[in-house]
Amino acid sequence: MIKSVFRYGQLSSTNDEALRLANSGAPHGTIVTAVRQTAGRGRQGRSFFSEEGGSYVTLLLRPQGEPADWLLTTSLAGLAVCDAAATCCGADCRIKWPNDVQLNGKKFCGILTQVFFEGAPILLVGIGCNVAQKAFPPELAEIATSLAIEGYSVSVEQFLNALIRALDRWVGSPPDREQVISDLAKRSNVLGKEISLITPQGKQEALAVGLDPATGGLIVQQGGVRRIITSGEISLRVN
Numbered sequence: 001m002i003k004s005v006f007r008y009g010q011l012s013s014t015n016d017e018a019l020r021l022a023n024s025g026a027p028h029g030t031i032v033t034a035v036r037q038t039a040g041r042g043r044q045g046r047s048f049f050s051e052e053g054g055s056y057v058t059l060l061l062r063p064q065g066e067p068a069d070w071l072l073t074t075s076l077a078g079l080a081v082c083d084a085a086a087t088c089c090g091a092d093c094r095i096k097w098p099n100d101v102q103l104n105g106k107k108f109c110g111i112l113t114q115v116f117f118e119g120a121p122i123l124l125v126g127i128g129c130n131v132a133q134k135a136f137p138p139e140l141a142e143i144a145t146s147l148a149i150e151g152y153s154v155s156v157e158q159f160l161n162a163l164i165r166a167l168d169r170w171v172g173s174p175p176d177r178e179q180v181i182s183d184l185a186k187r188s189n190v191l192g193k194e195i196s197l198i199t200p201q202g203k204q205e206a207l208a209v210g211l212d213p214a215t216g217g218l219i220v221q222q223g224g225v226r227r228i229i230t231s232g233e234i235s236l237r238v239n
Helices: 014-023 073-089 156-172 177-187
Strands: 004-011 030-037 054-061 094-096 100-103 106-118 120-130 194-199 202-211 218-222 225-229 233-236
Touching: 004 014, 014 030, 014 054, 014 106, 014 120, 030 156, 054 156, 073 094, 073 100, 073 106, 073 120, 073 156, 073 177, 094 177, 120 156, 177 202
Parallel strands: 004 030
Antiparallel strands: 030 054, 054 120, 094 100, 100 106, 106 120, 194 202, 194 233, 202 218, 218 225
């Protein structure tokens, strides 16, 4: 699936550059990487710390079918990140639904998936992984970590190469949906735990009980009622 890799020293955002390339005709499977980003973004417009030492990647996809068919894309990218970390240095990562990958309970990676409908759809999967950073700003120090901080010796280039291979495997030729859901459940760090759903109306307490086989959405239980959450934000409750 991977067609070409564009490597940059500095970009405002790899997603922005991937969209520019897409609008210029770049094919499905194009990858954009940067050493650092000056305007990296996370979900809901939040800034994403993107100094040198991380692996900043966007995978450009031109998906087929209906939007419902693409719901697992972010989860597949999360599995690719876990695969890359395990392959290159033996790190055992966990996925915090819907778009974070954690290492030893702290954020190691964030994933931002964007869809653009300008003629044929364009899907951009932005992935930021903390690899060689030795420290983070005070406001992030308690919640973020890197492979280096956790004691893993691996260069950004080594991790990036492992991630590209893993994306080719997981997103380019994913296993069947049942296997994907099984792998996601094994890698999840939220199933069976009390969580807070963050909604426009405030926080709602729930128990994460499973993953929906059709969408990969989070199945939560509130009182005696179960429902499927296909997008949103959660936090783990601290007892």
